[in-house]
Amino acid sequence: MATIEIDLNGINAVYRPYLRDSHRYQLFFGGSSSGKSSFLATRAVLDALSGRNLLIVRKVQRTLHASCWNEVLKAMRRLRAQGLFKVSRSDLTMTVRRTGAQIMFAGLDDAEKIKSITPLNGALTDVWIEEATECEFEDLKQLDKRLRGPSRFEKRVTLSFNPTWREHWICQEFFDGWAEPGERVPDGADVVCVPGRSYSDPRVTILRTTYRDNAFLTEDDRRALEEETSDYYRTVYTLGQWGTHGDAVFTNWRAVSLRETPPPEDAEEFYGLDFGFARDPCACVRCRLDRTDRRIYVTGEFYETGLVIWQLAERLKAFAGRAAVTCDSADPRCIAELRALGIRAVPARKGPDSVLHGIQWLQGYQILVDTACADMIRELSAYAWKEGSPPQPRPGDDHLIDALRYALESEQTCRPARLRRKREVGL
Numbered sequence: 001m002a003t004i005e006i007d008l009n010g011i012n013a014v015y016r017p018y019l020r021d022s023h024r025y026q027l028f029f030g031g032s033s034s035g036k037s038s039f040l041a042t043r044a045v046l047d048a049l050s051g052r053n054l055l056i057v058r059k060v061q062r063t064l065h066a067s068c069w070n071e072v073l074k075a076m077r078r079l080r081a082q083g084l085f086k087v088s089r090s091d092l093t094m095t096v097r098r099t100g101a102q103i104m105f106a107g108l109d110d111a112e113k114i115k116s117i118t119p120l121n122g123a124l125t126d127v128w129i130e131e132a133t134e135c136e137f138e139d140l141k142q143l144d145k146r147l148r149g150p151s152r153f154e155k156r157v158t159l160s161f162n163p164t165w166r167e168h169w170i171c172q173e174f175f176d177g178w179a180e181p182g183e184r185v186p187d188g189a190d191v192v193c194v195p196g197r198s199y200s201d202p203r204v205t206i207l208r209t210t211y212r213d214n215a216f217l218t219e220d221d222r223r224a225l226e227e228e229t230s231d232y233y234r235t236v237y238t239l240g241q242w243g244t245h246g247d248a249v250f251t252n253w254r255a256v257s258l259r260e261t262p263p264p265e266d267a268e269e270f271y272g273l274d275f276g277f278a279r280d281p282c283a284c285v286r287c288r289l290d291r292t293d294r295r296i297y298v299t300g301e302f303y304e305t306g307l308v309i310w311q312l313a314e315r316l317k318a319f320a321g322r323a324a325v326t327c328d329s330a331d332p333r334c335i336a337e338l339r340a341l342g343i344r345a346v347p348a349r350k351g352p353d354s355v356l357h358g359i360q361w362l363q364g365y366q367i368l369v370d371t372a373c374a375d376m377i378r379e380l381s382a383y384a385w386k387e388g389s390p391p392q393p394r395p396g397d398d399h400l401i402d403a404l405r406y407a408l409e410s411e412q413t414c415r416p417a418r419l420r421r422k423r424e425v426g427l
């Protein structure tokens with residue numbers, strides 16, 4: 001039997017006790033850059049070498065390569081185990097040469113693949129859902145069912161995520177026993193709880209980590225997290241705590257599966273685009289408007305940096321077809337170039353106060369965002385008011401929100417009296 005030597009110093013200390021944990025549900029959550037993904041990728045490689053068959057999923061298939069797939073390859077290299085695996089990028093599998101044990105990858109948007117996925121040998125023993133807050137409870141239930149069949153290993157479902165909102169189903173489903181520092185620790189002979197840090201009962205184990213737990217972080221990353229000024233980002237990404245609405249601009253939105261709650265047939269479709277290139281992304285949104293029930297359905301997005309104009313035109317052709325796309329009008333040349341390339345790009349009018357007016361208008365609707373639109377969900381979560389008067393949203397991570405305002409600009413004809421600012425209405 002081949003053995004590989006593991007240098008435990010290459011694994012952050014806080015995660016080491018979880019290398020062999022066998023709880024059915026394992027939740028690794030907390031701030032960004034806390035080493036969650038790196039650890040779980042490392043564990044996946046070691047688990048496959050020990051004979052387990054793993055399925056690693058994210059909500060959207062196209063995000064797999066840039067995230068978990070690369071993480072696992074990096075972990076393999078750190079462990080000097082590349083030679084032990086046959087890696088097939090085309091069918092997204094990594095197979096242990098000697099035993100046939102596999103690490104498989106899939107997007108939850110590829111339902112057929114998820115349904116049919118079966119390892120070469122034996123049963124699937126593990127599912128790791130990366131960025132699990134992008135998923136729905138129903139996704140978890142379906143994946144849970146994939147863990148069938150006899151195996152000498154305990155079956156496990158691992159979730160890793162940043163704690164986006166206290167109202168999230170993951171918080172409701174798994175965090176009953178969780179205690180923050182100073183809160184009462186749940187009693188029970190088989191419950192182990194370290195407030196603010198970890199929780200275990202016979203079914204579930206939870207670990208919270210932050211950037212402080214990651215010994216491999218660069219000084220720049222550390223500083224960026226420590227200097228975060230947005231309350232929401234600081235809570236969620238620096239401190240790793242469940243987000244609350246605080247000074248959020250939009251509280252009138254929800255992430256839902258639009259497959260399950262589709263827009264009505266007659267809801268008109270709109271497209272909006274915010275230009276960007278190096279630092280800022282090109283952000284494009286597709287939405288449908290239900291005027292009767294005053295609902296906006298955000299049905300699709302793309303969000304990419306580094307697109308030159310002809311690449312953007314290609315992406316728009318695939319995304320919007322022949323539909324009109326209302327664009328940021330700050331750079332008329334981009335619009336002219338898109339038109340020359342066959343896109344029906346139209347400039348947004350952006351009158352005075354158009355940002356506040358657009359926000360006010362959007363606040364009058366219920367906004368349902370498809371769970372696949374992860375960037376829009378992130379932006380809406382973090383979009384907050386700046387201190388001071390007149391009211392102004394904090395600029396920065398608002399590209400898709402701007403695109404949404406442009407998309408629906410033609411609808412924003414009347415000018416309601418006042419912006420609803422949460423403090424003012426006593427929320």
Ligand SMILES: Nc1ncnc2c1ncn2[C@@H]1O[C@H](COP(=O)(O)OP(=O)(O)O)[C@@H](O)[C@H]1O
Pocket residue numbers: 010011012031032033034035036037038039078214216217
């Ligand atoms: N065990 C490790 N060995 C080397 N680098 C690591 C390790 N764990 C984390 N890192 C570094 O820290 C960064 C952030 O870790 P990551 O796992 O992506 O955090 P999270 O998933 O919690 O956001 C990684 O990009 C990597 O550079």
Ligand SMILES: [Mg+2]
Pocket residue numbers: 036037038
């Ligand atoms: Mg991660």
